[in-house]
Amino acid sequence: MSSEMRDFMAASSGYDGGPQDRHSCIVLVDMTKNVLLGQFSDYRVPTGGMQVLSDRLRDEFIKLGGEVYTNTPVTGMANCSSGSAAEHHQALLTAAGKPFCSKSVILALHEGALEKLWWRTLSMETAWKAAIPGEASKLFLGFDKPWWREAPFGFYEGAEVSSLDIEHTYFIGTQADHVSANTSTGQSNRNSLVLASYAVAFPAYRWANMEATKANISAFQGRANAFVGSETPLVPNATGFTVSQHMVDLAMHQLHQLHNVNAGTIPPPYTAAAIHWPVSWHNWGIGANPSEVIRKVGQLDAYQNVFICGEAYSKSQGWAEGALRSAEYILEEYFNLKPLAGMPTKWLSRYR
Structure with a gap:
């Protein structure tokens, strides 16, 4: 992929193009479908969020007598x-x-995890070279109030895209939307959350290298407010990623740039949390034939009862739908299961 194409992708979609060895023909199709025609896309999310899919699968499997093992690499x-x-x-x-x-093994793993398995086949060597991994990161900032609803900003909620390192910004909401009050002060709880940065590829790499422990720089300390005790000002570090003061400063600087306001117009956050995925999504590389690769890894040549599925080997890379379609393709094509009830008849047409 040329540098011009990569710059066009970053400027128009907010997603950095990543490495320049992407399959340009597939990129053009994805750009037309996801960016230029994105306003006509039909986005759907299960009631209760994507987690309900894996939870339901686990529960139904256990009902049938199956055993589920977590944290078992x-x-x-x-x-x-x-x-x-x-x-x-x-x-x-x-x-x-x-x-x-x-009797049969279905592995919903990306190429990095598969490569750690000691067995190799020609099909897998082809797949490793065909699916190029990309990284992603998220930085959340918590504020005392939803400053974006006030002048000079004046919008209630929503998302913004830029060519800055923060890339995607989502204004999520405030506790005040749910009637809540601090009994000691009588104030309405207006604590608000912003996904200040959702970045992929090179920007995500840069954010990851600003982690406090990795860069050996000061960690963000946070502060208390009327609804958060001084003993626990920060979000619990469940992700294992220590946000640095430099990360917060840079994000705040770019939020000011994004809205074209003077420094200090946006109040400082009282808490922050971040996460980085070294392998978050995939793209087809130069010369890759997605249909051929999907068939090869679908049922490995040397192990006729070993099957591979997942977002990395799908025709909707980077999306949960890619993982779902890939799994459905394996179950219908090799296990002769009937299609899911209510699914569009052409849902798997691109796979056959």
């Missing part, structure tokens, strides 16, 4: 040594040392 594969060949074919090896034998 797969470290390798081998021929199963127990049971007859007709009953069991493959064994998944785990970090805990317990093998899981099965």
Whole structure:
């Protein structure tokens, strides 16, 4: 992909193009579909959020007698040594040392995780080179009030896109939207949250390298407000990412740039949290034939009962829908399951 094309993508969509070895023909199709015609797209989210899909799958699987193991990384594969060949074919090896034998194995893993498995096939070598990983990051800032609803800004909520390092900014809302009051002060709780930066590719890499522990710089300290005790001013560090003061300063500087206001117009945040995904999404590389790669990794040549699916090997890379379509393709194509009830008849047409 040329540097001009990459700049066009970043300026028009807010998504940095990432490495320049992307398949330009696929990029043009995606740009036309997602950016230029994005206003006509039909975006859908399950009631209750995307998490309900995995929760329902887990619950239904357990009802059928299945066992769910979390935090159990797969470290390798081998021929199963127990049971007859007709009953069991493959064994998944785990970090805990317990093998899981099965007739068939479906791995919803990206190329980085698959590459750590000790077995290799020509199909997998092709897939590793075809799907190029990209990184992403998010930086959340908490404020005492929804300053964007006041002058000189004057908007209630929404999203903004820019060519700055913050890329995408989402104004999420305030506690005052849900009637709440501090009994000691009688003030309405107006604590508000902003996704100050949702960045991908190079900008995400730059944000990741501003982490306090990695850059050996001062961590953001935060402060108390009327509704957050001074002993716990920060959001719990559940992501393992320590926000630096430099990250907050840069984000605040770029928020001022974005709205073309003088420094100090936007009040400082009282809390911050961030997360970085080294492998968050994928793109097809130069010369990749998505249909061919999807078929090859769908059912591996050397292991006829090992199947690969996921966003990395889909025709909707970077989207949860890509992972869902890829999984549905495997189940219908190789396990002869009927399509999901209510799904569009052409939902998998691009895969066949």
